Amino acid sequence: MAGSLLFISTALLATTITIILIQIIRYNRRYPALRLPPGPPCWPIVGNLFQVAFSGKHFIHYMKDLRKQYGPIITLRMGVKTMIVISSPELAYKALIEKSQQFASRPVESYSRRLFSSNKFTVNSSLYGSEWRSLHHNMVFGMLSTARIKELRLTRSRAMDRFIEHIRSEAAASPDGQSVWVL
Numbered sequence: 084m085a086g087s088l089l090f091i092s093t094a095l096l097a098t099t100i101t102i103i104l105i106q107i108i109r110y111n112r113r114y115p116a117l118r119l120p121p122g123p124p125c126w127p128i129v130g131n132l133f134q135v136a137f138s139g140k141h142f143i144h145y146m147k148d149l150r151k152q153y154g155p156i157i158t159l160r161m162g163v164k165t166m167i168v169i170s171s172p173e174l175a176y177k178a179l180i181e182k183s184q185q186f187a188s189r190p191v192e193s194y195s196r197r198l199f200s201s202n203k204f205t206v207n208s209s210l211y212g213s214e215w216r217s218l219h220h221n222m223v224f225g226m227l228s229t230a231r232i233k234e235l236r237l238t239r240s241r242a243m244d245r246f247i248e249h250i251r252s253e254a255a256a257s258p259d260g261q262s263v264w265v266l
Contacts, residue, residue, distance in 0.1 A: 103127075103128065106127065106128050107127040107128070119158040119165070119167070120153070120154070120156040120157060120158045120167060121153045121154065121157065121158065122149070122153055122157045122158035122159055122160075123149065123152075123153070123159070125159075125160045128162070128163070129162060130159070130160025130161055130162055130163075130164075130165075131159045131160050131161065132160075132161050132162055135159070135161070146168060146170055147170075150170050155169065155170050155171035155174055156168070156169055156170075156171075156174065157170070184211065187211035187215075204218070205218065206218045206219055206222050250263055
């Protein structure tokens with residue numbers, strides 16, 4: 084009995100170590116040729132996830148600290164996903180407006196994300212091109228048209244009234260009776 088438990092625990096340990104090593108190898112193979120902006124050093128598999136989570140700060144404040152050290156463009160790895168954070172309005176304008184076609188495509192998605200994005204057939208998941216332009220055109224002229232916006236005016240007005248009431252109740256519940264925490 085004790086021998087079989089030892090064998091099972093050893094097998095589980097070996098399997099876990101093997102899986103971790105495979106993930107590290109995949110991670111290192113995925114990013115060697117990319118010339119990414121600077122960022123804080125990260126752990127294999129989890130990346131910078133724990134650094135952000137245990138910093139004791141909101142993400143925005145954590146990014147302000149990183150910006151002082153690494154500059155306006157920072158690379159963070161959140162698990163297996165890589166994030167490039169642009170914290171300068173000028174660089175964001177350049178990326179989103181001036182060079183929009185170069186940054187318009189979406190990253191390769193996993194099977195489960197493809198399933199939820201209707202096989203990349205939505206505006207926010209399809210690749211930039213004629214299909215995306217067609218979807219965007221339908222969205223802008225169908226859902227966001229002036230007639231549709233006028234049609235939903237009462238719904239938006241009710242939602243705004245509820246939001247204002249929520250802010251008033253939050254202000255009344257604050258220690259000084261008039262402040263609201265804005266993030």
